[in-house]
Amino acid sequence: xxxxxxxxxxxxxxxxxxxxxxxxxxxxxxxxxxxxxxxxxxxxxxxxxxxxxxxxxxxxxxxxxxxxxxxxxxxxxxxxxxxxxxxxxxxxxxxxxxxxxxxxxxxxxxxxxxxxxxxxxxxxxxxxxxxxxxxxxxxxxxxxxxxxxxxxxxxxxxxxxxxxxxxxxxxxxxxxxxxxxxxxxxxxxxxxxxxxxxxxxxxxxxxxxxxxxxxxxxxxxxxxxxxxxxxxxxxxxxxxxxxxxx
Numbered sequence: 001x002x003x004x005x006x007x008x009x010x011x012x013x014x015x016x017x018x019x020x021x022x023x024x025x026x027x028x029x030x031x032x033x034x035x036x037x038x039x040x041x042x043x044x045x046x047x048x049x050x051x052x053x054x055x056x057x058x059x060x061x062x063x064x065x066x067x068x069x070x071x072x073x074x075x076x077x078x079x080x081x082x083x084x085x086x087x088x089x090x091x092x093x094x095x096x097x098x099x100x101x102x103x104x105x106x107x108x109x110x111x112x113x114x115x116x117x118x119x120x121x122x123x124x125x126x127x128x129x130x131x132x133x134x135x136x137x138x139x140x141x142x143x144x145x146x147x148x149x150x151x152x153x154x155x156x157x158x159x160x161x162x163x164x165x166x167x168x169x170x171x172x173x174x175x176x177x178x179x180x181x182x183x184x185x186x187x188x189x190x191x192x193x194x195x196x197x198x199x200x201x202x203x204x205x206x207x208x209x210x211x212x213x214x215x216x217x218x219x220x221x222x223x224x225x226x227x228x229x230x231x232x233x234x235x236x237x238x239x240x241x242x243x244x245x246x
Contacts, residue, residue, distance in 0.1 A: 001026040001193050002047070002162060007056035007067075009042055016042050018217045020056065024162070024210075027191040031204040031225065034214035035240060040197045043214070044166050047195065048084045049077050060084060061161055084162040085155030089171050091147040093139040093154070099126070100135040103154040110158070118157075125153040129183050145176030149183055163187065165196040181207075201244060205229050213237045 007020035017039045024030050032040040045051040047058060055068040060083040065076055093102050103125065104118045126132040129149040139147055148168060155163060165184065169177040181203050188194065188207045198204055204211055208225035213232070221234040232238050 001028070001061065002195070003057070003059040003064075004047075005057045005059075007043070007046060007053050007058065009039075009046055009051060009053045016217050017046070017053070020219060022212060022219060022222065024193060024195060026161075026193055028209045029188045029192075029194045029196065029207055030210045030212060031208040032195065032197045032212050032214060033199070033201065033204060033240075034220075038214040039217040040214050041166050044086075044164050044195060044197050047162075047164055048081050048086055050086075082158075083160060084164050085158055085160035086164045087148070087151050087155050087166065087168050089167045091139070091144070091151045091171070093147055093150060095139050098136050098138055099131060099142070099150045099153075102139070102150060103157050106154070107157050122153070122157065125156050126150075128156075128186075129153045130179070143176060144172045145179045148172065148180045152180075152183055161193060163192055163194045165194065165198070167197050167199065169198070169200060199244075201229055201241070213240065215240070 002024035004020055004022050007017055008015065009017040020043060032043065034040055042051055046053050052072065053067040057064060057066045058080065060080055063079045063083060065072065065080055097105065100122055104122050107113045107118045108115060123132060126135050129152055131146060131149050131153060134142060134146055142150065168184065169180050172180065181200065185207050205225050210222060211225045211228045212222045213220050213228065215236055221228060221232060221237045229241065232241060
C-alpha cells in the first residue's frame, strides 16, 4: 500500500529526514513515535506532499512519485493526495460552516457528487464517529474532542485508502482524549490502513501492527508494536521509553 525509499527532506541547510525507508501493508496500522523534533510530523506531511521531499520516492497504491530530479506536476501531487486523508492536531474545520457543511465540502466540490448522496454518506459517517446529533452545529459550539471527531469524518468522506493522523489528541484536554482514540481504534478493527504520529504509547501498543521509533531524522528502530515498546533493541529507544515511564 505504501512504499517509502531513501526519503530525504531539508529545510534550507538543515536535514530533518535522512535515508527513510519503510512500508505499510493494506489494512496495517503503523505508529510513528519519538521525541519532539525527531521528524515524525515532517515524514507524515511528506506522504501527502504537504512537504516536498528533496530526494527519494513515495508510492501509495499504484501512484509512485520520485523526488529530486524534476519539478512535480500538479497532476502528480493531486494523484498521490487522492489516496490519503489527513487529520491534523488542530482540527482545521471551517469556522463559518456547520459540521455537515464541513464534511461535505470536499466531495461536493472535488468529486462533483450529488448533494443528496453526499449528505446521506455524511450522516452515516457522523453516526459512526458519534457526531450525528451535532451535525448542524458550528465548530465553536463543539468541544475539542467533538471537533476532532468531525475532522476524522471529513477525511473519511473522500474514501481514502490511507488515513494519516498527526498527533490527533495532542490539542485535547486529557478527559477528551479517549473519545477520539476510540474512533481510531474502531477504524483499525475495520481494516483501515493508517499511519499515526502519537505520544500515546499505550494506545500505540493496542492499535498498531508496527511501530517506528524516530530520532534525529532517522528511523532508529522498527518492529511489532508490543515487541518494540516492551523490549526495544536499541539503547536510544530504551532511553526514550524510560523517560515516558513505559
